Amino acid sequence: MSTLLSIEKRNSVLSSMAVLLEQERANLKTINQQDITNYSGDDLAMEKRLLVDDAKIDGMILSLQQLASQEDPVGQVRFNFTHENGLKISNKTAAFGTILIIYESRPDVTVEAGGIAFKSGNKILLKGGKESLLSNQKIVSLWHQALTDNAVSNSWVEYLNYDRTETQAFLEKPTQKVDLIVPRGGENLINFVKKHATCPVIVSGRGNNFVYVNAEADLDQALAIIINGKTSNISVCNALDKVLIDVNIPDWEVFAKKVVTELQQRNVTILGDSTISKTTNVPEIESDLIWFEEFLDYKIVIGTTNSDQDAIDKINTYCGGHSASIITKNDAVAQQFMDNVDTAAVYQNASTRFTDGGQFGLGGELAISTDKLHQRGPIGLQHLVTNKWYIYGDGQIR
Secondary structure, three states, X not given: OOOOOOHHHHHHHHHHHHHHHHHOHHHHHHXXXXXXXXXXXXXXXXXXXXXXXXXXXXXXXXHHHHHHHOOOOOOOEEEEEEOOOOOEEEEEEEOOOEEEEEEOOOHHHHHHHHHHHHHOOOEEEEEOOHHHHHHHHHHHHHHXXXXXXXXXXXXXXXXXXXXXXXXXXXXXOOOOOOOEEEEEOOHHHHHHHHHHOOOOEOOEOOOOEEEEEOOOOOHHHHHHHHHHHHHOOOOOOOOEEEEEEEOOOOOHHHHHHHHHHHHHHOOOEEEEOHHHHHHHOOOEOOOHHHHHOOOOOOEEEEEEEOOHHHXXXXXXXXXXXXXXXXXXXXXXXXXXXXXXXXXXXXXXXXXXXXXXXXXXXXXXXXXXXXXXXXXXXXXXXXXXXXXXXXXXXXXOOO
């Protein structure tokens, strides 16, 4: 592990990187077009994430500027204690050491996740997907220039141009010390990393989010939240996949039909449980297993429930542990729901699309964790640290 860089050095590298991205904007877009031309897949969500346009570059630059202005996450005192024998004991945040980020198709991760890991005092290993190789190599060359310009070793940011076999070998027997792995991508990628990794992995990126429309919901709000959650961006993990409608809503059938009509107008494929299918004529689900699925597509499942507890139980059985929202004017009912639903983010009267580090005031995110250790939900700069105990004595023995 390299010696911890001063916060001034770290900020200076991030600021240099922001300037270089602006200078190399045209070149980066040209190189990215080559990646897009080479991409032969038919995964729309993947292609959308692969594109680097002006808006994406603006986002990368902004994230670096914000990171450079944020407080140092390392060395924050979390606990202080003075022992009766005079020992001064404190617990402070500390860098992990080396973080490996494995991701698919998103060159912006090379900047944003790399920046968060670097700002929090870590060496970064980047393993991007083959579909974005040229874009990633260009961005890493800019990282190296930013490091060199600040008299910092290039070894702080390293790109691993490995195929699947080489990646598996590295996960099982790393050729250098790795303290934490963050996979960002689909379930296949996450399962692959979990299966082969020999060090801690933060699992992120799986959604399957629920909205529960309670008997005391504002139905106009509910409709707008469902439409936004499902259709504003299908390719993200905070998109909506499941809706539960309380049959205690007065005229719930009218509301259900309205939801179906509005979604169909936006080309969403709708499946329903037997009650919804009979009421609205949408196809009935073939198996309850579909409740476990994340779609990342214009597809949704709508079901009915007859009590708050039933809704809570259903969500806890099937959801991905990411986000769940209750639509209700009854704050006590909402609180009960929010305290008992087992997801990283719980909402009252709002879209699950807000589960995001930038939206939550973290200034960006490394990942959205559905694990409970060591941080849950959006992982920002201040969470990408471990901790360390400092004990100051004067000859004390036990």
